[in-house]
Amino acid sequence: xxxxxxEEKVWRRFTPAQRLARFAVYLGLVTAxxxxxxxxxxxxxxxxxxxxxxxxxxxxxxxxxxSYYPKGVHEALIETLHIATLxxxxxxxxxxxxxxxxxxxxxxxxxxxHIARLLLVSSRSVNSLVWALLxxxxxxxxALAGTLAIAFRSVxxxxxLVGEAVEEANRGTIEALEASGAPWLSALTFGYxxxxxxxxxxxxxxxxxxNVRESAVLGLVGAGxxxxxxxxxxxxFQWDRVAMVLLAIFTVVIVAEIVVTAIRQRIL
Amino acid sequence: MDNTAALxxxxxxxxxxxxxxxxxxxxxxxPGSGFTAIIGPSGTGKxxxxxxxxxxxxxxxxxxxxxxxxxxxxxxxxxxxxxxQIGMVFQxxxxxxxLTVMENLLSGRLGYVAAWKAWLRxxxxxxxxxxxxLLDVVGLGGxxxxxxxxxxxxxxxxxxxARAVMQRPRLILADEPTSSLDPKTSVEIMTLLRDLxxxxxxxxxxxxxxxxxxxxxxxxxxxxxxxxxVYDGAPAGLADDQLRSIYGGEDWLQ
Amino acid sequence: xxxxxxxxAFPADWRVRAGWLALAAxxxxxxxxxxxxxxxxxxxxxxxxRFIARMLPPNFERWxxxxxxxxxxxxxxxxxxxxxxxxxxxxxxxxxxxLMPPWVTWPTRLLIALCRSxxxxxxxxxxxxxxxxxxxxxxxxxxxxxxxxxxxxxxxAIEEISLKQVEAVRATGASFMNVIFYGVLPQVFGRxxxxxxxxxxxxxxxSTMVGIVGAGxxxxxxxxxFQRFDYDFVCAMLLSIILLIFAGEIIANKxxxxxxxxxxxxxx
Numbered sequence: 029x030x031x032x033x034x035e036e037k038v039w040r041r042f043t044p045a046q047r048l049a050r051f052a053v054y055l056g057l058v059t060a061x062x063x064x065x066x067x068x069x070x071x072x073x074x075x076x077x078x079x080x081x082x083x084x085x086x087x088x089x090x091x092x093x094x095s096y097y098p099k100g101v102h103e104a105l106i107e108t109l110h111i112a113t114l115x116x117x118x119x120x121x122x123x124x125x126x127x128x129x130x131x132x133x134x135x136x137x138x139x140x141x142h143i144a145r146l147l148l149v150s151s152r153s154v155n156s157l158v159w160a161l162l163x164x165x166x167x168x169x170x171a172l173a174g175t176l177a178i179a180f181r182s183v184x185x186x187x188x189l190v191g192e193a194v195e196e197a198n199r200g201t202i203e204a205l206e207a208s209g210a211p212w213l214s215a216l217t218f219g220y221x222x223x224x225x226x227x228x229x230x231x232x233x234x235x236x237x238x239n240v241r242e243s244a245v246l247g248l249v250g251a252g253x254x255x256x257x258x259x260x261x262x263x264x265f266q267w268d269r270v271a272m273v274l275l276a277i278f279t280v281v282i283v284a285e286i287v288v289t290a291i292r293q294r295i296l
Numbered sequence: 297m298d299n300t301a302a303l304x305x306x307x308x309x310x311x312x313x314x315x316x317x318x319x320x321x322x323x324x325x326x327p328g329s330g331f332t333a334i335i336g337p338s339g340t341g342k343x344x345x346x347x348x349x350x351x352x353x354x355x356x357x358x359x360x361x362x363x364x365x366x367x368x369x370x371x372x373x374x375x376x377x378x379x380x381q382i383g384m385v386f387q388x389x390x391x392x393x394x395l396t397v398m399e400n401l402l403s404g405r406l407g408y409v410a411a412w413k414a415w416l417r418x419x420x421x422x423x424x425x426x427x428x429x430l431l432d433v434v435g436l437g438g439x440x441x442x443x444x445x446x447x448x449x450x451x452x453x454x455x456x457x458a459r460a461v462m463q464r465p466r467l468i469l470a471d472e473p474t475s476s477l478d479p480k481t482s483v484e485i486m487t488l489l490r491d492l493x494x495x496x497x498x499x500x501x502x503x504x505x506x507x508x509x510x511x512x513x514x515x516x517x518x519x520x521x522x523x524x525x526v527y528d529g530a531p532a533g534l535a536d537d538q539l540r541s542i543y544g545g546e547d548w549l550q
Numbered sequence: 551x552x553x554x555x556x557x558x559a560f561p562a563d564w565r566v567r568a569g570w571l572a573l574a575a576x577x578x579x580x581x582x583x584x585x586x587x588x589x590x591x592x593x594x595x596x597x598x599x600r601f602i603a604r605m606l607p608p609n610f611e612r613w614x615x616x617x618x619x620x621x622x623x624x625x626x627x628x629x630x631x632x633x634x635x636x637x638x639x640x641x642x643x644x645x646x647x648x649l650m651p652p653w654v655t656w657p658t659r660l661l662i663a664l665c666r667s668x669x670x671x672x673x674x675x676x677x678x679x680x681x682x683x684x685x686x687x688x689x690x691x692x693x694x695x696x697x698x699x700x701x702x703x704x705x706x707a708i709e710e711i712s713l714k715q716v717e718a719v720r721a722t723g724a725s726f727m728n729v730i731f732y733g734v735l736p737q738v739f740g741r742x743x744x745x746x747x748x749x750x751x752x753x754x755x756x757s758t759m760v761g762i763v764g765a766g767x768x769x770x771x772x773x774x775x776f777q778r779f780d781y782d783f784v785c786a787m788l789l790s791i792i793l794l795i796f797a798g799e800i801i802a803n804k805x806x807x808x809x810x811x812x813x814x815x816x817x818x
Contacts, residue, residue, distance in 0.1 A: 049808045061632050064625035069766075070686045078681040078690070085680040107583070114580045117573075153792045157671065157759050161776050165601055167594040172584045245669040248763060249773075258672065262679060270676075274668070281667040350721055380723030390718035394736040403732045407723030414728050456718075463722055 089271035108253035112239040115178025127190030152184030160251035171252030193224040301325040308358035333510035334503040336520035342503035380407035383460030387472035389452040393445035404462030450481035470502040609782035619768030627757040634696020642704025666698030674765040685766030747802035
């Protein structure tokens with residue numbers, strides 16, 4: 029503001045401290061990019077070759093092997109949807125108590141809140157592929173490992189949002205219930221649940237949409253679903269079949285997104 | 297200033313929907329200076345008329361001769377160059393809210409500054425000096441680095457006027473500049489518009505629905521009704537029966 | 551008696567009940583597909599216990615491999631984010647329906663949907679097969695993913711801007727680029743920055759995974775250690791990855807704080 033009162037009327041958009049901080053970020057960014065370019069191991073031949081190789085690959089993907097769908101893709105696709113759906117359901121069952129335990133207004137115990145938050149953070153920090161690798165090691169390859177991987181990865185996401193929704197719930201309604209002498213569980217089902225219900229369904233649907241996408245990849249580490257069909261076709265270099273699998277994934281993901289968007293618009 | 301009109305509107309028609317004209321056969325001349333108010337009820341095409349002049353709204357037919365050239369016929373690039381000569385003030389100020397007051401003023405010079413210089417905020421020093429001068433004139437001396445969305449309505453409109461004047465325009469258009477403001481601020485804003493127009497010797501065309509304000513400030517009043525001009529003359533000549541023909545009815549006159 | 555029947559405080563909504571029933575039936579059916587038996591569960595528990603026992607304590611002896619993998623992951627994330635965001639800016643603009651005609655937005659939106667539908671690891675495996683093993687494939691895959699997500703968010707942010715502000719800048723006779731710089735960008739800059747740091751964060755997570763299919767970064771070493779049952783090394787790598795992701799989140803928050811004045815970045 030004092031810029032205008034300066035004698036020479038110099039106009040500067042930012043204060044010196046702001047400009048220094050911004051400059052530091054720009055410098056850090058440029059340095060990071062330059063250092064990355066210089067040290068990363070990229071084989072120059074591969075780089076030069078890349079456009080041609082991609083074009084070649086796309087040519088080999090055409091025509092798409094639609095005839096492969098009934099015998100090699102359909103079942104795997106359905107399995108993927110089951111992994112995503114069942115994984116989401118299991119995650120909700122696990123996430124609900126943890127999410128409530130993380131909300132201070134439900135469980136007024138700081139230690140329990142922190143433990144619950146730690147559980148949620150650890151669930152989110154581990155990629156679903158890593159969860160899948162862990163569960164394949166424990167239960168062997170197959171859809172079970174995939175389902176549990178999706179469930180454990182989603183717990184953090186669902187639990188965090190459930191906790192936040194509960195903490196934002198209107199106190200007045202709950203106070204009225206408590207004033208009437210309602211026990212804790214009744215206050216929960218009649219006071220909180222109606223308030224967080226729209227947010228809850230929205231979160232669950234959103235996560236299911238993400239899980240459809242994520243479960244498609246789990247087969248690459250042996251955790252079931254369409255990823256296994258993709259892996260097989262790729263290892264045999266059957267690119268027209270690969271194209272079929274990719275097309276199937278694309279279709280399912282788009283349809284899932286459209287469905288979820290439509291439902292969310294209706295319930296919100 | 298010469299005596300030929302700076303702006304001539306000839307047979308201007310506008311239809312948003314085919315067969316339902318909003319403006320019909322408008323013919324108007326504006327000399328190189330003076331303060332003109334266009335009055336009329338809402339929905340009578342005042343706003344459309346103002347916006348047709350700098351082609352924020354595309355006219356359906358007719359011509360708009362500005363300093364010897366027909367704006368309606370100009371290709372996009374030429375139109376852009378012509379728009380630099382025409383400052384515009386909006387009802388809801390239309391400041392870029394997340395930019396500072398100074399950046400909003402300097403955006404009046406964007407037609408003259410290369411994109412990369414604008415990006416780096418490197419404006420000519422003369423423009424910056426002008427901007428500081430104008431800020432003092434509109435009474436916002438200390439506000440240069442304040443963000444536009446932190447200002448009150450009246451302050452925003454002052455910035456809006458300053459932005460238009462920054463263009464060093466040959467014509468200033470104002471589309472309901474006081475309709476979102478309280479009466480006292482409205483008077484201040486109109487005073488500012490009139491005084492700046494006089495000081496810079498630029499014609500100002502304002503459309504408004506407040507008859508009293510128009511009478512008080514304008515050198516000339518144009519009354520519109522149903523998409524056509526029904527009165528054009530001095531504010532003193534604006535009698536009740538003329539107002540009746542503009543606004544219809546008479547209950548509101550009492 | 552008959553009056554009592556008519557006055558029920560909570561009338562049973564048969565649709566809700568049918569919904570819960572269908573859900574229960576689905577869970578039973580889908581679970582049966584997982585071939586989850588008691589015997590398998592017990593074997594799994596045993597495996598799990600052994601697994602955890604072998605994970606602890608984490609083994610940092612091969613810290614050089616670990617550090618090399620992590621560095622490569624970070625570099626992949628930085629380059630892919632930079633490239634992805636630079637490409638996303640024009641793509642987002644082209645996909646914004648309030649500024650561009652339909653014949654431009656439709657193909658652009660299709661491209662964005664295509665990029666977003668596939669999990670980055672699936673895109674990575676396609677690139678690995680096409681242009682070979684290594685970081686280049688990882689960068690390409692995450693660039694595609696960035697276009698899918700950042701491009702969509704950019705487009706949505708642009709579609710929400712106030713056109714009045716744009717009109718005012720246009721009325722001054724500003725050139726197209728200047729209208730973008732002064733009328734459009736200031737309105738979306740804060741959100742763009744938020745999305746970009748979010749994208750960097752997301753790319754960092756995924757760059758630790760693309761190595762599983764041979765696209766560079768620590769994922770390769772992680773997968774190899776899994777297959778060799780080097781679980782204590784796996785544990786060390788997972789801990790490092792989590793630490794890295796936390797560090798990334800903190801830096802992202804700092805950068806946002808420097809650039810966004812007075813207003814909060816809209817959380818996504």
